[in-house]
Each structure stands twice: as structure tokens, then as C-alpha cells.
Amino acid sequence: MENIYNYLPKELVTFILVTLFSLLIGLSQRKISLKREGETTLFGTDRTFTFIGILGYLLYILDPLEMRLFMGGGLVLGGLLGLNYYVKQSQFHVFGVTTIIIALITYCIAPIVATQPSWFYVMVVVTVLLLTELKHTFTEIAQRMQSDEMITLAKFLAISGIILPMLPNENIIPGVSLTPYSIWLATVVVSGISYLSYLLKQYVFRQSGVLVSGIIGGLYSSTATISVLARKSKHAPVHEMAEYASAMLLAVSMMFLRFLILIFIFSQDIFSLVYPYLLVMSFTAAIVAWFIYSREKRSEKAGVMDEEEESSNPLEFKVALIFAILFVVFTLLTHYTLIYAGTGGLNLLSFVSGLSDITPFILNLFQGTGGVAVLVIAACSMQAIISNIVVNMCYAIFFSGRRKELLSFILGGFGAVIAMNVVLLLFFYFI
Template identity: 80%
Template sequence: MEKLYNYFPAELVTFVLVTLFSLLIGLNQRKISLKREGETTLFGTDRTFTFIGILGYLLYILDPAEMRLFMGGGLILGLLLGINYYVKQAQFHVFGVTTIIIALITYCLAPIVSTQPSWFYVMVVVTVLLFTEMKRTFTEIAQQMENDEIATLAKFLAISGIILPMLPNENIIPEVNLTPYSIWLATVVVSGISYLSYLLRRYVFRESGVLVSGVIGGLYSSTATISVLARKSRTAQLNEISEYVAAMLLAVSMMFLRFLILILIFSKDVFSIVYPYLLIMAVAAAASAWLTYARDKHRQKAGQPTSEEESSSNPLEFKVALIFAILFVVFTLLTHYTLLYAGTDGLNLLSFITGLSDITPFILNLLQGTGGVATLVIAACSMQAIISNIVVNMCYAIFFSGARKDLIPRILGGFGTVISINLLLLVIFYFIW
């Protein structure tokens, strides 16, 4: 929008923008107020908000340096709004102050448009319009929130915005690339992805079916999601089995995307090498899920919401963060001394062994450059650890499903296809690089 000033007078462009934005806010506020309060307590009309914006602009340009007129007009407007609020409260028992705040924001549009870049004042107007419309949405979210939900958010903000910046970035052990900052940074990134998955599962896809549970759960933990789905599949009907297996494979597909995000955050060099392979792996897992799901043409949709055990799990519990931090330290030391005494061959063996547990600490440890590992070695070990973990997840799926006979062939077929394609891609990776 700044280019308009090259063709038209700045005063004209600012006046038109302030008038247009004020009118939009007034139209939106009039609609909302009529719906909630009625004509009796309505504070002006859409024209009122338009004139408030114009008044703010006129008083601002008359004294742009000292802004005495603008501040005086704001005081008078605030007084009038206060009287209006008093009358509504005393006679009609209407206590909301949203309209007052919006009117004051509208009055402030003139100096904002005149002094700030276009993206900023457009963002202000869009925020006002959206938040005015979303009262019912916020009410529904507040009703769904558990008692400790705000405390969970506060914990996440504390570990990411308070603790992380305070930690030193110096090696704890000489010659071992392990610092308090790197340990907590890895924990914060994983917790952030987990927390986003938790919010999506709880508030966006609350009544989702089995397939969506696999997609969202895979962003948090494919192993945990597969374990839960496998336990639920014990009591599933025969025509629902394919849906549960497909959901497990979708969790694996999302695991690849999750690691793509982590690799991009911590090492763009590794990402530039490994992203085609991980994308193909994700697509292969998703395709295998679709084929498994489409096998039963006469199935009935399970359509069950996530179990209470799954939906109420909190990814930010201190115990979980502590376990992850401990695993990160353990794998950092293992990687360092494996490279020191066994070299790259030992690290390759270690990457397969780590698939028996949580592979995220191991991969993040490699991405942060422990021991000066070559980029190609990091990419190869990451892929090997992921393949090993998929094999373990397949075993978990069979075990937690109670080794159900009609489920095992589908699990072996779906997971076996994904593992075979991943091994083929790993061979191609070694052949190319």
C-alpha cells in the first residue's frame, strides 16, 4: 500500500484508509451488538465508528507533533463512552466493555496508519474484526478446557521463554558437544510439536475418527499412537480392522513429516540431502495406509472419538520432559564415545539399536553436531534409526493387539511394505552418496 503514496497525496490515501477501516469495524460491531444486546443499548451505528475514525484523523493532522488535540479528543471520547457504559450498566445491566475498547482502537487508527507500515495497521484491523466475531468460539473453547489447561500453557511458555534463554551455552564435559542450552532447546522443540498435536487433537479434532487420530497422534508420538490404536483394535469388529491398521500407518507417515520439521530446524545441510527420501517414505506409508483402508469396501466407519486415555494425555508433564532430557544426554555421550572408539561403523550400528527406544533424542543429538559427524553420516544414521523404529512399532502393534489372528496379516502387509520401500531407499541413498 505504500506505493499508493507515489501516485496520490499522502493525506488522501491515509484519509481513505482510515475511513474505510473505521466503516468496516463499525459495520461488524453494529451486527454483533444488535445480535447480543439489541437496539436499546447500541452505542451508535456504523456511521458513528466511521466518524470516530475521521475525527481522530482530523485532530491528529492538525497537531501531529505535540498531538494535544488528538489526546484531548481521546479524553472527551473516553468520557462519552464512560457515560454510555454507566447508563447501560445502571438501567439495562449490560456490563461488556468490548464496544468501548473497539471505539478507542478506531479513534487511534489515524496515527497508526500514518506512522506504521501497511502490514501492521492491516493486522490491527483484521485482529479486531476476527476477535469480535469469535466470542462464541472462545466461549466454547473455555467450556472445553480442563482445570489445568492454562497451567499447561504457562509451563510451555516458561520452559521456552524463560528457562531456555537463561541457560549457558558452554560444554558441560570437555570435548563433548553437550551444553545445557542444547539439551533444553531439543526438549523445547519436541515439546512444542507435541503440544501443537495435543491442542489439535483436543480442540480441533475432538470428535475425530480413528484415521484422524492416527494422523494427529503421529505428530506427537507414533509409538504411543500405534500402541493405543493396537489396544483399541482388540475389541474392534472385523470390518473395522483395516481402519485401525491404516491409522497406524498414517501415524508412521506423520512421523516422517515430524522428523522433516526437526531436521529443517536444526540442520539445513542435512535437510537438503535427506528430504527427498523422507518425503518418499511418508508418501509410501500414506499410500500403504490408503490401500489397507480401501481393502474392505463394505466396511462400516468406526467413527469413534479418541479414547479418554489418548485425548487427555498431557505432552508437557515434567516427567516426560525430564525423561527426554536424560535420553538426550545419554545418546550424546553414547554417540561421542562410539565415534571415539568405534568410528563411523560403530555409529551406524548404534543408529539401528536406538530404534528400540525413542529415536528423537538420538537424531537431535546428531543434528546438533556432536563429535563433528559428517553430514552424510548424520543423514544415513537418521534414516537407519527411523527404519529400525518402524520395525519396533510393527512389533508393538502385534503385541498390544493381543496378536489377533485377523489383524496380524494386515499389520505385516502394511508395515512390511513400508519397511521394504524404506530399505530400498536406504540402499539407493548409499549408492548415490
């Protein structure tokens, strides 16, 4: 924008921008208002919004310092809009004030364009246009909301915006890298990813099939997702077995991406070391899933997760507390394992942690383990992931009732992913 001012007068450029933005807002309002209310309830057309923007610009440039003319014009415009609203609600029983508020925003565009950077006033216009067009989308979302949805959002805001800043960042036990802040920070990050996956499943991919359920569920918990998919496959038709096996492998693929995000947040050093490994493994699991899915004839009716399973909300205080307790337990185990058994004991612990939720163990490694080398931390994280994949494979076999039609897909798919993990881990050790 500064380059344009070098060739054209600033006043001309500002006038063109104000006129263009006001016209765009007016066109958007004309479309929505005609569809919603009809021509008789409009206080003006798209030209009216354009003239409102131009009026705001003229009154602003005549008195840019004191802005008395601009404020006086705003009062007059507000009075006219208020009169229009009174007539509209008394004669036509239309009570919405969105159009009036947007008209006042249009009036304020001129000083915003004249005084603020280009990214800011473009952001204002884009926000107005998007919120105008998304009215019906917001209505649909509100209709889908469960009765306690706002309470769930309040819980997340409470644990992240109220509890976390209040916690001290001092060691609870001398010599152990464990503070109330670090415990709750890990809980907030994992809860945030879980809550995001829940929102995607609930409002974006609500009627999704089994494959999308595996993808979204893997962001939250691959173990829980694989267990649910395995239970459902127990009674699913034979021709859907490949789809269920593929969904389980997609959950594993998303698990690698989830840990990639967590590593990036908590340890840049480890991230720079292991991100190629995690990307390769995520890609490998996805390729194996695609191979299994493409080999079988696809069902015309994709399976859809049960309503109860779709709407289960992972963001609960008891879940957060359980995670926090597990984080403390693994922190103490890691600390004393290093003292009494060294890095060899830590390697063993990494495999044992795979029998449960490995996220607390890995996050504890990321946040510091008493001077352990970054290479050892990265290797232990990879070993824990391999152990967890083996456990997930066992869960898939057990909860599916050991169905023969699914067993070959699980053993072949998970076996390929585990083998690739082992190869990369050996390569990681010997580079």
C-alpha cells in the same frame, strides 16, 4: 501504497482508508451487538464507528505534531463512552466494555494509517475483526479447558522462555559435545511439537475419528500412538480393522514429517541431504494407508478415541526430564562408540536405538557428533527410523492381541513401508 500516493494525494488516500476501516469495524460491531444485546443498549451504529474514525483523522491532521487536538478529542470521546457505559450497566445490567475499547481503537486508526506501514495498520484492523467474530469460539474453548490447562501452558512457557535462556552453553564433559543449553533446547523443541499436537487434538479435532487420531498422534509419538491404536483395535469390530491399520500407518507418515521439522531446525546441511527421502517416505506411508483404507468398506460410524486418551497431556516435567536423560545417555553412547568402534559401531547403535524412542539419538546426531561426516549422520538417522518402524510393527501386532483380521493389514502395510525404506537407504548409500 507508495505507488498510489504517486497518483493521488496522500491525504485523500488516508481519508479513504480510515473511513473504510472504521466502517468495517462498525459493521462487525453492529452485527455482534445486535445479536448479543439488542438495539436499546448500543451507543451508536456502524455509522457511529465511521464518524469516530473520521473525527480522529480530522483532529489529527489539524495538529499532527503536538497532537493536542487529537488527545483532547480522545478525552471527550472517552468521557462519552464512559457515560454510556454507566447508563447501560445501571439500567440494562450490561457490563461488557469490549465495544468501548474497540471504539477507542477506531479513533486511533487515523494516526496509525498516517504514520505506520501498510502491513501494520491492516494487521490491526484484521486482528480487531477476528477477535470480534471469534467471541463464541473463545467461549467454547474456555468451556473445553481442563482445570489445569493454564498450568500446562505456564509449564511450557517456563521451560522455553525462562529455563532455556538461563542455561550455559559450555561443555559439561571436556571433549564431549554436550551442554546444558543443547540438552534443554532439544527438550523444548520436542515438547513444543508434542504440545502442539495435544492442542490440535484437544480443541480442533476433539470429536475426530481413528484416522485423525493417527495423524495428530504421529506428530507427538508414533510409537505411543500405534500402541494406543493397537490396544483399541483389540476389541474393535472386524470391519474397522482396515481403519485402525491405516491410522497406524498415518502415524508413521507424520513421524517422517516430524523428523523433517526437527532436522530443519537443527541442521540445514543434513536437511538438504535427506529431505527428499523423508518426503518420499511420508508420502509412501500415506499412500499405503489410503490403499488399505479404500479397499475395505467404510464403517458408517467412525471410531472415536476415548476421552481419557484424547485428553492425556504429553507436556509434563517428568516426560521432559526423561527425554533430557535419554538425550544425555545417547550423547555419551554416540561419543564413546565413535572413539572405540568408529562409524561401524555408530551404524550398529543406530539400529539398536530404534528399540526405544529414537528422537534423542537422532537429535544428538543433528547437534554434532565430533566431526562425523554429514553423509554418515544422515545414513544413521535413516537406519534408526527403519529400526523404529520395525519395532512399531511388532508393537502393533503384540498390543492388538495378534488379531488375524488386523495381522494381514499390519504385515502388508508396514512391510511395504519398510521395504521402500530399505530400497531408498541402499540407493542413498550408492549414489
